[in-house]
Amino acid sequence: MEAGKTKVISVLVENKPGVLHMIANLFRRRNFNIESITVGPSVEPDSSRMTITVKGDDKTLDQVVKQVAKQIDVLKVVELEYGGLVMRELSLIKVAVKDAKERSDIINFVEVFRGRIVDVSTDSLIVEITGTPDKIDAFLNVMKTFDILELARTGITALGRGTKSIRINE
């Protein structure tokens, strides 16, 4: 698949066992590239919302949407327009701290990026940072100058801007 562009799709699915397997399996067998996938409850109790970030050329992305929509447990698929969406990702980063200077450097960077220190020990820190993937990438670039011990990223979750919402029967 060509590098192409990245697309964020919001998918409302039945809240049933096996649905995530079905979607993941679909991406694998159709040779689509998942950049990230997040799942959680939606506003309607018996459905879940998946936010899938996928990369590909226009033809591939068109197929992704159609193939996902075709799945029986998929209730709705909406492509979120870049610019018209709010997109967030959360990341936790555990960094080793050698000395007081390093500690204060890290705290400075965290403040600049509006992250938070959520755990402190004598020789390490855990930083929480939320933002667009770009912001998190930029922060991680800075943190690479230190000794990153562990990294966890949630993947993108997103909503379209404005009052319009994605509901099953619309």
Add this chain to the structure above:
Amino acid sequence: MTKISGARALLESLEKHKVDTIFGILGGAILPVYDELYSHPQIRHILARHEQCAAHEAEGYAKASGRVGVCMATSGPGATNLVTGLADAYMDSIPLVALTGQVPTSGVNTSYMIGRDAFQEADIIGIVTAVTKYSYQPRSLAEIPEMVNNAFYLASTGRPGPVLIDLPKNIQTGVDDIEYTNKINLRGYNPITEPKPSKINQASELLAKAERPIILAGGGAISAGASDELVAMSDLLMAPVATTFMGKGVFPEGHPLSLGSIGMHGNPAANKLIDEADVLLAVGTRFSDRATASLSTFAPDAKKIHIEIDNAEINKNIEVDVPIVADAKKTLQALLVATKTKLARGDGIVWTKRVKEAKEQLSPLLKDNPCDVVPKHLLMALRELLPENGIVTTEVGQNQMWSALYFRALKPRTFISSGGLGTMGFGFPAAIGAKVACPERPVVDIAGDGSFIMSEQELACSVSENIPVVVIVLNNSVLGMVAQWQRALYNRRYMAVNLGKTPDMVKLAEAYGAQGIRVQSMEAFKNAVKQALKGNVTTVIDVPIGSETDVVPFVPPGCGLPQQRGDY
């Protein structure tokens, strides 16, 4: 309400869906359903001799009748043996409901339960996700009636396909109040059947002005029952009709505007004319690689209209100008009305003349001695001997492509073959299934020796269950299609294609209690077919043919349809 078992709830639900036949093999984890079957004599159970064949039998039943085929197997190996049949049905969009036993969901003082790697446990839902339209595993008995409704609805509507219901043993044996319902609960599944008027308008404008229109009909046109509409559309536009391999029979191949099938081994007239057309009306096809050959050179001059029930097929392989996502029959009906009022082109004589000329130029060459026992002559002779509604199934390989080229299918659902998955061993069990669905019609499996021995054990099924079919084995003692590729593309480096000493097909048939006839001449062949069709026992007609006979013509990989090589 009386309390009943899950097994009974299942069978009564199947009866409500008018299931008259189940093809299957039993085993421990499905025993409660088989025990219940004892009390349901109105459902005929046909004991296959391998679960893969049970699935193919259900496919043959479904393809011949248009109804949902039902197959059943036990857990573990029984279920995994069904998988090839399910994959085949998924590729060719055949409505199937598969029932499998499963180890219990829970147990007391035992590890014989799901998730514990119990005896004959296989995660069949996990395994079949990629090859079924949907799969279910009830966790309570009360779910069964609605689940069966959903399964039959999913299998038979929209783009048809296989649905699996995996039944844990404790759900089969458990007892509960069961309420039957007609309810279908599938809020995420709403197939579109009505065409959009704006699309009908666009398509009819293109068709009305077309100078060189061509119709390409696929398997979806058969599923939709759109044969009459295709004939009417062809007559209205004076448009020739090609089919894909899966569409074979949807348009009568004796019709003056029939071109036969397109494709790698398509009829030359079809491959040539699709290249010359200015408007292509494609109906119920996914533009498979075997049909289109090279994508970039497929119908290069044609504006393309694509009628298709599955939205995901639109622009998947071929980019089209007017996509119409809807039922093929309804769409063609609407298009006929809309096009009739707009028809603006001339009399179409130039195109009609071109079609006639192409058909004549490119019709089968009968220069060989008509007495030669070659596939072309055998298949043309078979057509003469079979009634119009006689059903032909094929195995996979050369036998299949010769059948596509030389056997004219005159009615829909009379030509049954494994197109998408290309499953060797499909034809014989499919013939058995077709015969069960249509007992009054003759059913013939055109086989190769390589394919036939992959499911020959079903002779036991056909003889014991009294399902007489005819098997014509085009016997070349070689895996012919791959041998042909090794000959053409691998410099004759034959590897693993020689079948060596193949079984004596006559003795093999006789060993199972079937009739075996070996023929060495066209005359003997015709007599054997006549005898077999009259008989009431399965007959294997063994026809030795040359081991180096190629299927021609042939579009080499990477080439476009008109670059077909070899004599028809």
